[in-house]
Amino acid sequence: MERKEWPLWEVFIRSRNGLDHKHCGSVHAPDAGIALQSARDVYTRRQEGVSIWVVRADQIHASDPDAKPEMFDPADDKIYRHPTFYKLPDEVDHM
Amino acid sequence: MYTQAIDVPTDQPQDAKRAPAAVVDNPAYQEEFDAKLARGEFIEAKDWMPEGYRKTLIRQISQHAHSEIVGMLPEGNWITRAPTLKRKSILLAKVQDEGGHGLYLYAAAETLGVSRDELVEALHAGKAKYSSIFNYPTLTWADIGVIGWLVDGAAIMNQIPLCRCSYGPYARAMVRVCKEESFHQRQGFDLLLALMRGSREQRDMVQDATNRWWWPVLMMFGPHDSHSEHGEQSAKWGIKRISNDELRQKFIDAAVPQARVLGVTLPDAKLMWNEARGHYDYGEIDWTEFRNVINGHGPCNRERLAARVKAWEDGAWVRQAALAYARKQELKGNAA
Secondary structure (H helix, E strand, O other), X not given: OOOOOOOEEEEEEEOOOOOOEEEEEEEEOOOHHHHHHHHHHHHOOOOOOOEEEEEEHHHOOOOXXXXXXXXXXXXXXXXXXXXXXXXXXXXXXXX | XXXXXXXOOOOOOOOOOXXXXXXXXXXXXXXXXXXXXXXXXXXXXXXXXXXXXXXHHHHHHHHHHHHHHHHHHHHHOOHHHOOOHHHHHHHHHHHHHHHHHHHHHHHHHHOOOOOHHHHHHHHHOOOOOXXXXXXXXXXXXXXXXXXXXXXXXXXXXXXXXXXXXXXXHHHHHHHHHHHHHHHXXXXXXXXXXXXXXXXHHHHHHHHHHHHHHHHHHHHOOOOOHHHOOOXXXXXXXXXXXXXXXXXXXHHHHHHHHHHHHHOOOOOOOOOEEEOOOOEEEOOOOOHHHHHHHXXXXXXXXXXXXHHHHHHXXXXXXXXXXXXXXXXXXXXXXXXX
């Protein structure tokens, strides 16, 4: 019995206009057309989507979880990026 | 739809002395992993995890997926014989959902570094298990209602705590499943209500189906806690949040008043409210039957597996043709 797997695609769905496409899982499909159909069948049976993106899984590049400190720590000590860092007179504090 | 602690009960209770020591692959990573679990945080696909954690999840998630797909068969059996168009549409939608649930779960299992082909191979070779409940036959239309009421009811009990399991992709799949599961139980109960308001023959059919499914449903929750092989480690890893016995008790406590509303008797003479415990007492489960069924000797095991293997083999030409067509289109595109 030959087993030749269909490639893996990651699925992103926008549930309604105004919202982002969100990752919701994956499907196996031989091409984009069938990937979109499958994604529709599997992930939107109850009107959960108005738009579907499918991306071949091998086209997705992810940050290295081991490199989390190098990637994300630099943001930790830049508190001047936050509005609360700035003390203003009461009359203008609504800014 | 259905998962259970599909560990076969051991002959003796497990205790700490017999449990194998955890293999610590990397002390620094292990420490971070343990700290995450202690903080109630999620583990995601590319995070470091102990091999045992990965293997247990692959086993549990894939067996859950297999259960959904195999679970399409006993109900699929009645699609062509549903009594009305409304019931047929509902049953089609339910069985379609089960297919979808299986796919969510295969997708979650694959994030752990196992391929779909490997998972299907394990099922077809009889190496992977699926929920014992699907090895029973659907003999009458009332069975379809009882499956919705009791089998899906039991599945919901199991699946709600899993929405908070430590592995992100599995937890998220469970959230999606639980949203859809409620309709499964409600349509089953609705179906039975219609039968119970019908003829004497229809009421007897419901009682007969209840008699046949009740005990196998209780077995869905797995062996008693004291005899559960994987329970303790799974609890430490944040995979199993509530024990087998606790879930089974919750289910029974919920089912008794539901049976009363329907007007059916649950086939257990020992079923009795215990004021001191605040729960229903119930009779002894026949664990020999459970062991036989989970090990391949239930009424429908061979039939279920044969149906799955046939579907896979019969569909091979479609999978190959689709791949060949996609490659051809790609080449055409490149040549243009």
